[in-house]
Structures are given as C-alpha cells and as structure tokens.
Amino acid sequence: MDNRIKCPFCGYEGEPKDFEYMYESVLYMTNHEVLREERERPVLVICPRCRKGFFLEDPYSRIKEKG
Ligand SMILES: [Zn+2]
Numbered sequence: 001m002d003n004r005i006k007c008p009f010c011g012y013e014g015e016p017k018d019f020e021y022m023y024e025s026v027l028y029m030t031n032h033e034v035l036r037e038e039r040e041r042p043v044l045v046i047c048p049r050c051r052k053g054f055f056l057e058d059p060y061s062r063i064k065e066k067g
Contacts, residue, residue, distance in 0.1 A: 003015065003016055004016075005018075005019055005045060005056065007047040007049065007050065007052070007054065008054050009047065009050050009052045009054065010047060010049050010050040010052070012047055012048070012049040012050065014048070018048055019045050019046060019047065019048060020045070020046040020048065021043050021044065021045060021046070022043070022044040022046060022053065023043060023044070042055045042056070043055070043056065
C-alpha cells in the first residue's frame, strides 16, 4: 500500500514518519462554529523541507460546504 505523503507546497514526498504532526487547534479558536467538530480534529502535517503545514484530509472542502 502506498502510504507516502506529498507536500503540496514544495513537492517533497516521504513516508509518514518523515513528517511532523501538530494539532492546530489555534486555527479553530477564530471560528466558534467549528468547535463542535473538536472530536475529529484534523492533524496538521509539517513538511520537513519547507516547514509549511498542510492537512492530509481536505478540511477546506468542509468549510466550503457551509458557504
Ligand atoms: Zn514542503
């Protein structure tokens, strides 16, 4: 099974253990509506090369649904 993660910013590709992970709860403090989804906090993945964070899933598609 292909478990590799690819950074959408710099294109770095590696195994999950190569990346760092962060629960970016701070993002959600700005929007109280999202707080009820706390139990499925998305994990912010930090790219070891460019140090940018991104989500494995696409939480933005969920936000877009809300309009
Ligand atoms: Zn990167």
